[in-house]
Amino acid sequence: MKRNKTLIAGTILFSVLLAAIVVSWLWTPYDPEAFAGSSLEPPSASHIFGTDNFGRDIFSRVMKGAGTTLTVGLMTVSVGAVVGVSAGALTAYYGGALDELLMRLNDAITAFPSILLALVIISVLGPEKTSNLVISLGIAFIPSFARVSRTAFSREKTQNYVISARLMGAGDVRILAVHILPNTLQVLLPAVTIGFNNAVLAEASMSYLGIGVSPVDPSLGFMLKASQSYLFTAPWYAVFTGLAIVLMVFSVGLIGDGIKKSGRSE
Numbered sequence: 001m002k003r004n005k006t007l008i009a010g011t012i013l014f015s016v017l018l019a020a021i022v023v024s025w026l027w028t029p030y031d032p033e034a035f036a037g038s039s040l041e042p043p044s045a046s047h048i049f050g051t052d053n054f055g056r057d058i059f060s061r062v063m064k065g066a067g068t069t070l071t072v073g074l075m076t077v078s079v080g081a082v083v084g085v086s087a088g089a090l091t092a093y094y095g096g097a098l099d100e101l102l103m104r105l106n107d108a109i110t111a112f113p114s115i116l117l118a119l120v121i122i123s124v125l126g127p128e129k130t131s132n133l134v135i136s137l138g139i140a141f142i143p144s145f146a147r148v149s150r151t152a153f154s155r156e157k158t159q160n161y162v163i164s165a166r167l168m169g170a171g172d173v174r175i176l177a178v179h180i181l182p183n184t185l186q187v188l189l190p191a192v193t194i195g196f197n198n199a200v201l202a203e204a205s206m207s208y209l210g211i212g213v214s215p216v217d218p219s220l221g222f223m224l225k226a227s228q229s230y231l232f233t234a235p236w237y238a239v240f241t242g243l244a245i246v247l248m249v250f251s252v253g254l255i256g257d258g259i260k261k262s263g264r265s266e
Helices: 005-026 058-094 096-110 114-125 130-156 160-167 172-208 220-230 235-265
Strands: none
Touching (some): 005 235, 058 235, 114 130, 114 172, 130 172, 160 172, 172 220, 172 235, 220 235
């Protein structure tokens, strides 16, 4: 890791963002939902990111909104990764009818664009709850994780260490979880970082359309939507909000590239 500058840069940048999010759980310069000054004040010593159209401090809202976006991204990836990796591992290990059934189901989900599929699911579940957004995006991301894990587990299940573990009496669950899974992390972790970035962008897009997280929770997507009416009169509103999304995606992308480089160097 000391020689992997990409991984180091991504880790440092993401750590800074994560530290700001953690701090926002305990303290922000101003109440994100309270009036903190005149509307659309430019960046100054009092409000380093300026204020929005309601006079709320943008820096405080970006801190809170980044936390909401990060939480939705992590939860979405968790749903997609747990279900997708499990399905891919089972189909790769057992094959046969189970492989055929789950892969055909996977193909059916893949036939729909992920955002379109998420829109359909959230229209059924209802757009009022953040949990519905997480479920809809998580389902949309299952196919990509299933395919990656299926390929990785298929390659590993024929290795000598798996055959030896089976001859020694290890059960299927132990072989999958203890022996094969750790040897697929070099493939799965970059897929997780890509999935996280896609989830962050999807959350921002859904919130931008007004069907994302609950309106009571500050969200970078909702803030970006609100800022579009003031692109010429108060450009800092959109710039700082968009910059937070870009930095989050960029830092995780660097971490994913760094993990890939580590895998190739080994």
